Amino acid sequence: MNLLTNLECGYCNKKLDAGKIWNLCPECGKPLLAGYDLNRADLETTKNNLSKREPNLWRYHELLPVQDSRFRLSLGEGFTPLIHAQRLGKQVGSNSLFIKDEGLNPTGSFKARGLCMAVSRAKELGIRDLSIPSAGNAAGALCAYASLGGLSAHVFMPNDVPRPFIAECRALGGHITLVDGLISDCGAKAAEEAGKFKRFDVSTLKEPYRIEGKKTMGYEIAEQMNWELPDVIIYPTGGGTGLVGMWKAFFEMSEMGWISSKKPRMVSVQSEGCAPIVKSFHDEKEFAEPWLDAMTIADGLRVPSAIGDFLILRALQESQGTAIAVSDEELLAGATTIGHTEGIFACPEGGATLAAFMRLRENGWIKSDETVVLFNTGSGHKYYHLWDK
Amino acid sequence: MNLLTNLECGYCNKKLDAGKIWNLCPECGKPLLAGYDLNRADLETTKNNLSKREPNLWRYHELLPVQDSRFRLSLGEGFTPLIHAQRLGKQVGSNSLFIKDEGLNPTGSFKARGLCMAVSRAKELGIRDLSIPSAGNAAGALCAYASLGGLSAHVFMPNDVPRPFIAECRALGGHITLVDGLISDCGAKAAEEAGKFKRFDVSTLKEPYRIEGKKTMGYEIAEQMNWELPDVIIYPTGGGTGLVGMWKAFFEMSEMGWISSKKPRMVSVQSEGCAPIVKSFHDEKEFAEPWLDAMTIADGLRVPSAIGDFLILRALQESQGTAIAVSDEELLAGATTIGHTEGIFACPEGGATLAAFMRLRENGWIKSDETVVLFNTGSGHKYYHLWDK
Secondary structure: OOOEEEEEEOOOOOEEOOOOOOOOOOOOOOOEEEEEOOOOOOHHHHHHHHHHOOOOHHHHHHHOOOOOHHHOOOOOOOOOOEEEOHHHHHHHOOOOEEEEEHHHOHHHEOHHHHHHHHHHHHHHOOOOEEEEEOOOHHHHHHHHHHHHHOOEEEEEEEOOOOHHHHHHHHHOOOEEEEEOOOHHHHHHHHHHHHHHHOOEEOOOOOOOOHHHHHOHHHHHHHHHOOOOOOOEEEEEOOOOHHHHHHHHHHHHHHHHOOOOOOOOEEEEEEEOOEOHHHHHHHOOOOOOOOOOOOOOOOHHHOOOOOOOHHHHHHHHHHOOOEEEEEOHHHHHHHHHHHHHHHOOOEOHHHHHHHHHHHHHHHOOOOOOOOOEEEEEOEEHHHHHHHHOO | OOOEEEEEEOOOOOEEOOOOOOOOOOOOOOOEEEEEOOOOOOHHHHHHHHHHOOOOHHHHHHHOOOOOHHHOOOOOOOOOOEEEOHHHHHHHOOOOEEEEEHHHOHHHEOHHHHHHHHHHHHHHOOOOEEEEEOOOHHHHHHHHHHHHHOOEEEEEEEOOOOHHHHHHHHHOOOEEEEEOOOHHHHHHHHHHHHHHHOOEEOOOOOOOOHHHHHOHHHHHHHHHOOOOOOOEEEEEOOOOHHHHHHHHHHHHHHHHOOOOOOOOEEEEEEEOOEOHHHHHHHOOOOOOOOOOOOOOOOHHHOOOOOOOHHHHHHHHHHOOOEEEEEOHHHHHHHHHHHHHHHOOOEOHHHHHHHHHHHHHHHOOOOOOOOOEEEEEOEEOHHHHHHHOO
16 A cells, blocks of 8 residues: 655645656656655554554555665664653753754664665666765765665765765765865756666755655654654754655644644744755745855755755744754854763764754743754764864 | 562672662672573563563563653664675675664764663662763763763773774763873773772773663563564674673573573674684683783774673573684775675774674674674774774
8 A cells, every 4th residue: 555646846735646667746846745646544544553563664665755665665764762851851951852862763874764765765776877966964874775776876075075975875885076165056966867868866956765764764753752742842953854754744643533633833943054945934035045155064954055955944934943053163063962861972963953952941832841853864974073172 | 570689790790789889799800791581471461562662671660670650761772673685794794693783873883882781770770970981982981971961971991992992982072091001001090089089980891781781682672573583693792791681681581581592602802903702712712811902993802801792792602602713904895894784884893893893794603694783883983094094
């Protein structure tokens, strides 16, 4: 049983055949989203059987785009622990604080979810050569799943990317290009070569399936919290696929009757050195202006312009959430505090969620008895230079 | 229900009260092992309910030493994926090759299992200050669980340890001492300070509970293979706790009737630059001579003298297994091959298991249709310098 029905543009709602290969919407150039037949009676059985399934994201396979189980590549991605952060909670004034630790994914970050799905589906659709611009973690994840599936991976990273990211891609057999510039420059270079050499571009939200992998974070939070969603989710936002994906998952689960209609307030946290979503959220814009001179130690947040900006902003608005920028000092201190109280070596982006929590707790936007989930999107190991003094 | 009955010396069989704090056997100075009441009828129910439990090592809590669930510290350790390595198997002549990927543990290595258990039990017994000598991974794991439990961790590493290991301990709040020498010198320094400052020494096999955490690798392989053990397990051997722990687990499961009496042939792999177990196995000795001038890029294998040597050698002999040394070039090439075919960024010690497999396959000791499990004991991220050219 697999319920994928069609693709639909997230902006102009054009419908497309999900059996064909697509990048962006051919009408308006915006991201495509996968649709499913969610009105099947047997989905209640699926929900009831989940607890016996393997602890990875394929436990939700009926709601994922890969049709044939032979193409479901797996390295144990997803179903990461949701840690009840009691020592940390006490320190920062929360009775119900949780950390979703995405550092336990293959390749050490949440990027494994999206690339697992994109590569699996690409292989199912007969694609052989894949291409990606990346701040580091997505590149490693693409190389891993491409190697596992026997596909080729071409990765484009800024030339100041920390060296562990390059070494990882090398160990995983990727073809590496370092670009003098930001991730947007990497995107341009990757796109140019993709056209020339007929590679499939798996950039953030420029194909329809990475978001399907990322949405499983939403399914997992629901399952791990016994189908009662938290009051607030704080998510470090670069390209924003995870936030948009979770928001999509909550609607799917509502439609299937797996959860009540109560949904969390979604919070985007960015760095003060690159905060396009924060600015446009507070300016009440539909799209975000590209951020000039983007600069932050949290490489995953150094995304000056996100193609899914309107989807992120829509989720923040619909959920009555907010967006907040924190300084590099605050986010690094946040990661260290998580390490010292909960034993999780968080990446700087993960640290940003704690910094945001502390600001929002202080100004009363979050109450002490509200249930809050912070996303540590990856392990700190590949950013060890930040603690290497 | 918890079935811990007593501690028993692995060498002289002296029995001790498990409710008290012990390091080595007070009679003969050898490691202590935990004993359980395995003849309980309700253990069959435990086995049948496992599939519904959380995917971490506490799913086997009845067979673990921590009595009170409040002391079961957890960051999502254990129940790591067992990957059916089909592309790699085809390349190296195996129809049934598996990789147990311990890199997905908290802190990125199998050390999380042992230290999770040692710290949890130490906390239950009222201990506050912990001390460890380490080649790197055990130090990070100790710091993580000590922070989570609110205990203090003092870690002693060789001063040539790769810098990511130091950064990790710093981010996790450990007290770090770098020692000019090998891990044995770190052990001496740690012991000296432990005496002076009344810290509890959680060195490999010098307290009874790290091995209990490590033995869960054996329980997991059995559960993940539907209670039919593989023909061969290849394990990179430094201190050897994991190998000894799995061997103990297999006997416990046999006694409970969870598995048949058929057990795997256990293989220790070491580096040619430090192979005390390999040498003494082939010399048919009961104990291993300390290795002089130990040198290998696989830091976890740079253990010139293991206090559990006789337990390792006994398991190899009883299982009709073997021991084999590979070169640093072979083990590094092994890790890269795993990365290029299966998408796992393996640590050099994990790479050694593939190098050993290839040798044993070539000389016919392993047949093409035998089921073999390779242990990738950690992720390559903290060893990225080996791929940083």
